[in-house]
Structure formats: C-alpha cells, structure tokens
Amino acid sequence: MNVTLIQNAAFVVAWDAASQRHVYMRGADVAFSGGSILHVGPGFDASNMPGIEVVDGSGMMVMPGLVDIHSHLVHEPINKGYTDETGSAGLYNSNLYEYMPTMHGDDEVAPAQTTLAAAELLMSGVTTVVDMSIPHEHWQDIMVKSGLRAFIAPMFRSARWYTRNGHVVEYDWDEKAGIASMENALRLIDAARAHPCGRLDGMVVPAQIDTCTPELLQASHAEAARRGIGWQTHAAQSLPEFHEITRRHGLTPVQWLHKLGVLDKGSVVGHGIFVDDHPDTRWSTVRDLPILAETGATVAHCPTVFMRRGMALRNFGRYLRAGINMGIGTDTYPHNMIEEMRHVGYLARLMANSPHTVTTGQIFHAATVGGATALRRDDLGRIAVGAKADLVMVDMTHHLMRPSRDPVRSLVYAAADRAVHTVYVDGHRVVHRGEVSSLDYRAASAAVDEGQRRAEKLVPQRDLVAGRSASEMSPLSFDFV
Structure with a gap:
C-alpha cells in the first residue's frame, strides 16, 4: 500500500464529526493512501511502512479541497x-x-x-x-x-x-x-x-x-x-x-x-x-x-x-x-x-x-x-478518516499569511491563491509550489487572448440593439494617443 504522510503540519483544518464543524489542529499529521484519508492527528506511526512518502508539513496549513x-x-x-x-x-x-x-x-x-x-x-x-x-x-x-x-x-x-x-x-x-x-x-x-x-x-x-x-x-x-x-x-x-x-x-x-x-x-x-x-x-x-x-x-x-x-x-x-x-x-x-x-x-x-x-x-x-x-457527498470537503484525499497545503511562511493568528482568515482576506502551495486530488498531487503540472495554462491564456480578438470582430453582428462595435459596447479604461 502506497502511503503519503504530511507530517507535523503547523495547522490542519480537520473535521469534527461530533460537532459537524471544522476545527484547527496544531502539529498534526495527515496520512492518505489510495485516494482516501487514513489518519488525522498527531503521532502517525510510519515505522513499519518503508515505502511511505513523507511530506514536510512544518510551515504549512493543510485544509480540505x-x-x-x-x-x-x-x-x-x-x-x-x-x-x-x-x-x-x-x-x-x-x-x-x-x-x-x-x-x-x-x-x-x-x-x-x-x-x-x-x-x-x-x-x-x-x-x-x-x-x-x-x-x-x-x-x-x-x-x-x-x-x-x-x-x-x-x-x-x-x-x-x-x-x-x-x-x-x-x-x-x-x-x-x-x-x-x-x-x-x-x-x-x-x-x-x-x-x-x-x-x-x-x-x-x-x-x-x-x-x-x-x-x-x-x-x-x-x-x-x-x-x-x-x-x-x-x-x-x-x-x-x-x-x-x-x-x-x-x-x-x-x-x-x-x-x-x-x-x-x-x-x-x-x-x-x-x-x-x-x-x-x-x-x-x-x-x-x-x-x-x-x-x-x-x-x-x-x-x-x-x-x-x-x-x-x-x-x-x-x-x-x-x-x-x-x-x-x-x-x-x-x-x-x-x-x-x-x-x-x-x-x-x-x-x-x-x-x-x-x-x-x-x-x-x-x-x-x-x-x-x-452534491450529496459526505466524503468531500472535509479532512477526516475515510474522506477523499482532496487536500490543499497553504504556505504559512508566505508574507501575506502573516500574522497567522487565524490562518483561514489570513488566507481569505489577504493571501488568497498566492499562498496555495500544493494540491492533492484523490491522493494525486496536481499543484506543487503554486504551479499546475497537468495543464499548460500559459499557452491556453495566449490562445484565449487570440480568441477574444477574433470574437471582438463579430460583436457588431451579435449586437441586435444597434450593431455597435466592441469598443462602443465596452469602452476601454483609457483612450489611445
């Protein structure tokens, strides 16, 4: 069994089933395998798992996807x-x-x-x-x-x-x-x-x-x-x-x-x-x-x-x-x-x-x-044993995450996506150091830019009110000189 262990995370946003709410844990481990979470909390014993992948969680907040x-x-x-x-x-x-x-x-x-x-x-x-x-x-x-x-x-x-x-x-x-x-x-x-x-x-x-x-x-x-x-x-x-x-x-x-x-x-x-x-x-x-x-x-x-x-x-x-x-x-x-x-x-x-x-x-x-x-899925949106290993690691050392008294507030109101470091979906890492590995989004952004220029030319045909151009319907912030 291939196991991944996020070890000693600074914070884990864990799910408390008894109260049906998220709670903070400090210095906790999150272990998962086969797309499911095996352990949430301190002291995961990995001594009998020689093939385990250990990810350093220090300086990170682990939260549900x-x-x-x-x-x-x-x-x-x-x-x-x-x-x-x-x-x-x-x-x-x-x-x-x-x-x-x-x-x-x-x-x-x-x-x-x-x-x-x-x-x-x-x-x-x-x-x-x-x-x-x-x-x-x-x-x-x-x-x-x-x-x-x-x-x-x-x-x-x-x-x-x-x-x-x-x-x-x-x-x-x-x-x-x-x-x-x-x-x-x-x-x-x-x-x-x-x-x-x-x-x-x-x-x-x-x-x-x-x-x-x-x-x-x-x-x-x-x-x-x-x-x-x-x-x-x-x-x-x-x-x-x-x-x-x-x-x-x-x-x-x-x-x-x-x-x-x-x-x-x-x-x-x-x-x-x-x-x-x-x-x-x-x-x-x-x-x-x-x-x-x-x-x-x-x-x-x-x-x-x-x-x-x-x-x-x-x-x-x-x-x-x-x-x-x-x-x-x-x-x-x-x-x-x-x-x-x-x-x-x-x-x-x-x-x-x-x-x-x-x-x-x-x-x-x-x-x-x-x-x-x-979505009627009680295995998503929470970090709990048996839930899907859909996890996000947030860089607590990012300057916009500090002070870190309440890290979720720091994420939502200050850092946003800039502090997202690693993302796992179904136990597979799909984002690392803030970069998506599976998609060429930079090439896609260039293609969308070109596509918008093509679409702009068709705006007068699509405007049924007055046949206006794109610049007439949506003027630029500043005039060109």
Whole structure:
C-alpha cells in the first residue's frame, strides 16, 4: 500500500464529526493512501511502512479541497476586460441579455478557455467543480487531464433569450430542440460517470428557469433522480427574470420551482438572489426562503459577477439563519474560489450593515461541506478518516499569511491563491509550489487572448440593439494617443 504522510503540519483544518464543524489542529499529521484519508492527528506511526512518502508539513496549513458548485469554464475567461463594467440600464443593469451574447468564443478557443479556467481553480485550492458549460469535443479529456474532481453539467434549454432594444427580453422557443439537447446532455453525463479515472460525475442542468418549459424542468429533474445525481438551474438571478416568471405564472421563481416539484435535497438554485422579500422585488409574500429551507435545496452563491452590476444577495448570513444549505461557486472570471469567499464575507456584511451577520468559519463551511452536501457527498470537503484525499497545503511562511493568528482568515482576506502551495486530488498531487503540472495554462491564456480578438470582430453582428462595435459596447479604461 502506497502511503503519503504530511507530517507535523503547523495547522490542519480537520473535521469534527461530533460537532459537524471544522476545527484547527496544531502539529498534526495527515496520512492518505489510495485516494482516501487514513489518519488525522498527531503521532502517525510510519515505522513499519518503508515505502511511505513523507511530506514536510512544518510551515504549512493543510485544509480540505474547496468545492465549487457553480462554474462555467468554457464561457467566462474570454469575457475578461469586456464585461467588467457593462449592464443594460433598461434591464435593471443585468448583463445577461444585451452584452453577454455579443462576446463568446468560437470552437477553436473552447479547449483553451476550459484549460485556463481549470488551472485557475486548482491554483485557488478547488478540488471539486461543477462545470456548467456548453459541450465541446475536448471537454471531458481536459477534465480528466486536469486532475480535478469534475461534475460534468452540460446546459440545455427550450429557448434562447435576446433583446432588440435594450429594455425588453424576448424568447425564441424550440421545445423539440430543448428535449434533444437534454438527451445529448444525459449521454455526456452517463459517459463521464463511466470514465475509468473515477473522478468524473454529472449534474443535470436545465439552463435557466425562464428559458425552459415546465415539462423540461420536470423531465430533467426526474432524469437526475433516476440517476441519483444532482440537478441545478439558474433562478432568481435577475430582475427581468423575476418579472418574467411572475408575469407568466403569478409566482416568484422559487415558488414556481416549488410548484413544479423540482426542489429537494438534490436541487441547486443557481444564485437565488431576487427572492420575494428582496427589497428590489417588492413582492407580496415572504415565502421563498422558508421554501428553500423546507425542501432542503441548496443556493449556489456567486457574489463576484453580481457585484460588478451593483447587485447583491441580501444576505448570506440571513439565508444561513433561515436554515438554507449554502454553497459557493465561481460563476465568472477569475476562477478564484478564495477571492470568491472573500467577497461572500464582505458583501454579506455590507448588505446587513453589520460585521456580525456571517463568520469566516461559516463561509469556509459553505465552500467545503456546504458544496459537498449539495452534491450529496459526505466524503468531500472535509479532512477526516475515510474522506477523499482532496487536500490543499497553504504556505504559512508566505508574507501575506502573516500574522497567522487565524490562518483561514489570513488566507481569505489577504493571501488568497498566492499562498496555495500544493494540491492533492484523490491522493494525486496536481499543484506543487503554486504551479499546475497537468495543464499548460500559459499557452491556453495566449490562445484565449487570440480568441477574444477574433470574437471582438463579430460583436457588431451579435449586437441586435444597434450593431455597435466592441469598443462602443465596452469602452476601454483609457483612450489611445
């Protein structure tokens, strides 16, 4: 049996099963073999294991790998520098309908976008990701090569959205195409789950609540239940969507999903911001948060992309106190889970007008165990005997980690990915000294740069409002002289 021992770690963020929470250990060992953790605590006896690999843990914090339950690896890297400051004034500053459709990569750049985003995730301590993407030929191969524990989640829908004037969202419906797209997604998921690497799983994702028929939402949920896997959709993510669903059904997005019977412990609501008691919706009920809590559904919170538009979930601590399972995702660039955690904390406190609404421990729980709960995996997101050996070693000697009175706070609020030294997934080392060994992310970044230049040329054709150029839709920070 090949055993790896991280010996005498300065700190270990270990899981206490009795209290169901993370705890700090000092001077502890973590031993693992065959992808599973064998020992957590001081004094591991390696005297009868001549072939053991010993890793010096002094000066390191060992923590569980982060669980990202909402990400779009193939879509987002190309938006860097373009969608940072865009939003439709006539659509409550949402970026979804007028701006995002104008900047998307071609088939040639898809593998590079996936590669770049996967590397960013690994280098920020993510070991498990739900990748909600449009399928491309090399998707599964890149996920296998990366070393990530990946939940393949091909999106499908019954309609595409668009706007021709910047203040009205229209829908182009093709229900048969939606069903065919779901069937293809299920084939891809089944193939991923059968892959011999053992690190691939799947999630069923009807893309958005407003672009899917009730029948597609219910049928997809049934298919997820039949396979024993998770189900997720974007809902309550924009005010135009909120108003569209209330117009169609007289119910909020959360209430509509509940009426359809698709909210349960295997369901994830992507974003869940615009609920009935959010001050911007001014709806007549106060039922959405209780529904989410009662059904056991998870909310995937991704604050960064909404902060850019001046929008916010109100607030993370309030959702926790309502009894809702919360997970965290990297919905946008950069795919940096630690920075996303930082934004969770700062934004929650801002929205609550209080520093007491949420603790860093609660945020870390959401980024690990909360995500694992959403995936119905009690072997992820924790350092405990029998759990998967998905581990992150953080360099405590990094200047941004010091002072180190509370190392998780130092990581989240100061050092971020810069202090991530080593990452193991399923017992295999995939990041060492801050570098991903399995992916050429530098070459991928150059390819995405070139892909963005190609995409910029097509922006006037994709802008249905006024045929504007990329520089007109998203002016640069400074003029050229």
